[in-house]
Amino acid sequence: MSKKSLDTQLVQLGNLSDPITGAVSTPIYLSTAYKHEGLGQSTGYDYTRTKNPTRAILEEGIAKLEGGDAGFACSSGMAAIQLILSLFRTGDEIIAPEDLYGGTYRLFNQYADSYNIRTKYAKFDSVEEVAALITENTKAIFIETPTNPLMQEIDIEKYASLSKEHNLLLIVDNTFLTPYLQRPIELGADIVMHSGTKYIGGHNDVLAGLVVTKGETLSAQLLINHNAAGAVLSPFDSWLLIRGLKTLHLRMKQHDANAKEIAKFLENESAVKDVLYPGKGGMLSFRLQKSEWVGPFLQNLNLIIFAESLGGVESFITYPATQTHAEIPEAERSARGVDNSLLRFSVGVEEAEDLIEDLKQVFESLKNEENGQ
Amino acid sequence: MSFPNERLETSLILASTRGDYEQKTGAVNVPIYLSSTFHQESFDSFGPYDYSRSGNPTRDALEKTIAELEGGTRGFAFATGIASITSAFMLLSAGDHIVITEDVYGGTFRFVTEILPRFAIEHTFVDLSNLEEVKNAIKPNTKLIYIETPSNPRLGITDIASIVEIAKTNDCLTFLDNTFMTPLHQRPLELGVDMVLHSATKFLSGHSDIVAGLAVTKDEELGKRLGFIQNSFGAVLGAQDSYTLIQNIKTMGIRFEKSTEAAQKIVDYLVEHPLVEEVFYPGLPTHPGHEIHAKQSTSAGAVLSFRLPNRATTKAFVESMKIPVFAVSLGGVESILSYPTTMSHGSMPKEEREKRGITDGLLRFSVGLEHVDDLLADFEQALKIAQEV
Numbered sequence: 001m002s003k004k005s006l007d008t009q010l011v012q013l014g015n016l017s018d019p020i021t022g023a024v025s026t027p028i029y030l031s032t033a034y035k036h037e038g039l040g041q042s043t044g045y046d047y048t049r050t051k052n053p054t055r056a057i058l059e060e061g062i063a064k065l066e067g068g069d070a071g072f073a074c075s076s077g078m079a080a081i082q083l084i085l086s087l088f089r090t091g092d093e094i095i096a097p098e099d100l101y102g103g104t105y106r107l108f109n110q111y112a113d114s115y116n117i118r119t120k121y122a123k124f125d126s127v128e129e130v131a132a133l134i135t136e137n138t139k140a141i142f143i144e145t146p147t148n149p150l151m152q153e154i155d156i157e158k159y160a161s162l163s164k165e166h167n168l169l170l171i172v173d174n175t176f177l178t179p180y181l182q183r184p185i186e187l188g189a190d191i192v193m194h195s196g197t198k199y200i201g202g203h204n205d206v207l208a209g210l211v212v213t214k215g216e217t218l219s220a221q222l223l224i225n226h227n228a229a230g231a232v233l234s235p236f237d238s239w240l241l242i243r244g245l246k247t248l249h250l251r252m253k254q255h256d257a258n259a260k261e262i263a264k265f266l267e268n269e270s271a272v273k274d275v276l277y278p279g280k281g282g283m284l285s286f287r288l289q290k291s292e293w294v295g296p297f298l299q300n301l302n303l304i305i306f307a308e309s310l311g312g313v314e315s316f317i318t319y320p321a322t323q324t325h326a327e328i329p330e331a332e333r334s335a336r337g338v339d340n341s342l343l344r345f346s347v348g349v350e351e352a353e354d355l356i357e358d359l360k361q362v363f364e365s366l367k368n369e370e371n372g373q
Numbered sequence: 374m375s376f377p378n379e380r381l382e383t384s385l386i387l388a389s390t391r392g393d394y395e396q397k398t399g400a401v402n403v404p405i406y407l408s409s410t411f412h413q414e415s416f417d418s419f420g421p422y423d424y425s426r427s428g429n430p431t432r433d434a435l436e437k438t439i440a441e442l443e444g445g446t447r448g449f450a451f452a453t454g455i456a457s458i459t460s461a462f463m464l465l466s467a468g469d470h471i472v473i474t475e476d477v478y479g480g481t482f483r484f485v486t487e488i489l490p491r492f493a494i495e496h497t498f499v500d501l502s503n504l505e506e507v508k509n510a511i512k513p514n515t516k517l518i519y520i521e522t523p524s525n526p527r528l529g530i531t532d533i534a535s536i537v538e539i540a541k542t543n544d545c546l547t548f549l550d551n552t553f554m555t556p557l558h559q560r561p562l563e564l565g566v567d568m569v570l571h572s573a574t575k576f577l578s579g580h581s582d583i584v585a586g587l588a589v590t591k592d593e594e595l596g597k598r599l600g601f602i603q604n605s606f607g608a609v610l611g612a613q614d615s616y617t618l619i620q621n622i623k624t625m626g627i628r629f630e631k632s633t634e635a636a637q638k639i640v641d642y643l644v645e646h647p648l649v650e651e652v653f654y655p656g657l658p659t660h661p662g663h664e665i666h667a668k669q670s671t672s673a674g675a676v677l678s679f680r681l682p683n684r685a686t687t688k689a690f691v692e693s694m695k696i697p698v699f700a701v702s703l704g705g706v707e708s709i710l711s712y713p714t715t716m717s718h719g720s721m722p723k724e725e726r727e728k729r730g731i732t733d734g735l736l737r738f739s740v741g742l743e744h745v746d747d748l749l750a751d752f753e754q755a756l757k758i759a760q761e762v
Binding site: 015016018019020021022023024025026027028029030031032033034035036037042043044045053054239 | 397398399400401402403404405406407408409410411412413414420421422430431616
């Protein structure tokens, strides 16, 4: 058989992992300990933090899907970033885009304060701008693409070359597009991470993080750190992610198709100032003409859920100013473009017409209220 | 392999891990196989598992565990206690007759009186402690004597060996609901009973977090027939609940022992209380069938019932109790106070209920794992309030 397509790999993940029973769906090993047949003998499993049979299926699976060498499943997306940060030491510097998930920004600040591992922020408009920030202490470039929530696309290949040139690690948060739509390691990245809570899990029912590394040294180092720090994903949650991955391709196709339709609709809506959509994936952001409309807009949604998080089958609208990016001081936040009229839309896999109707009725009620005043 | 002369308390811990599913990884706990289907290596000889309803490795570990604990040859796990009972009844055919204890769980009563007659399976309720009555109730088409001992809710005692003898003479099967005693304290198969049934929701699981039923047979032919029913009716226990049950069985011994200790103290207290008219507990020397129970069981159990004068005092008492949950079910870590009239026996008509002594003042108490002194203090204050009604 030829090299399996990504779709097939997704569907088949974990199948027939258990030759003794032939189980099609991989079993959940809650066992914390594994019997040794004798002194110096191991089945490959000793203690569940170090390696767990269910988690291993997920880790090998995501590594393969991302085209990396090793995968690590963590207890949350933030735990995944923390695992990556364990590669650095006092005095090291990281470069990251100004438009960044608030939780990542908070963790970077904490690393600066506590360990003097500092992050320099750039707009990532040009390679030269980023190159100018590189010092002898710089160890990595950490990017999200598209960025959260401004949906700015960063050219992975360009920054991969820059990283190689300066011997830096290129780390890509691939949460928004997933390996289905973007494979950063193939474009030269060294490490890919996910908030698995989002599209990989896909059902808003599991909290998880994933890290994939390319290269033996890096993989070996993270294997040690993953076990040593211990923020590993539980077997049950690992199984839920495996299950989520089996429909990732179907979901991503639908998220992508729905988001395209919603973006088109919003672009023609007079109450909307601008729409930020990179042209692929299920995430988009938009600004209302007036920030005072945000409250009534969110209140009047019938179908779309006003909630934090993204990537689930259900449509969510998030208000970054008070939710995902509340960690960033207002002046700084607004200067970066995350102003008080910005809304982020995680477009679900409902029928797009229904989502558009929900938006239509909200915009109508906004306008009616405005006219009534 | 079991340890030579292994005690049941040890088997509780080890029985689920004797299978071969763990050999690949050495896992000390059985994995949860949610897989609904199983790949077959060979075209014409299938492996032990093909479809999860017919056999699931996690459920299998549980079924082998309960079979081992009850001293049977085959175990079966069902979706609920009543699913195990009704599946067992499905071994009967149209035209058959059942002799069944009148002091029976309300859900079993409902099935026997409302569902089985539709299949032309008839029944006679008898007082199983009256052996003459049992003999007289047997007809040429009687195929089964159904026993609960201690029974629910008045903890009536049936002499298992004597009933088995009557059954064997008349070529009948015997089924016994062993929920109240667990395999640790009453071993019906050793006394000749054909099938043991459990609402595993109760003491076996013990945490009020799953519903499950178990059945165990000794005779291979009977086991084969029940296996056929289990697969064709399909009321099987899911893999996750099977796993929860496997884990919870491991602490059943210590849970049961602790609750029983407390039950004895509560009984001693209630017997002396002026408001309490009657206390039902197999450990009381005055309890009908006390000696028979002591002969066939090694524990008086953790469930007791008692009678207050009337509905008004009962209501005041229940509303004043602070620690136990007021709920159906029993056998949990939390003490459960039940009102059989509207709960376990709510499905029984009023006149049938009263015939069985289930009056408006009857309460059932399943002793949990709270400190017994706290439970006693709770009884004290609630009975005081009830006394003033």
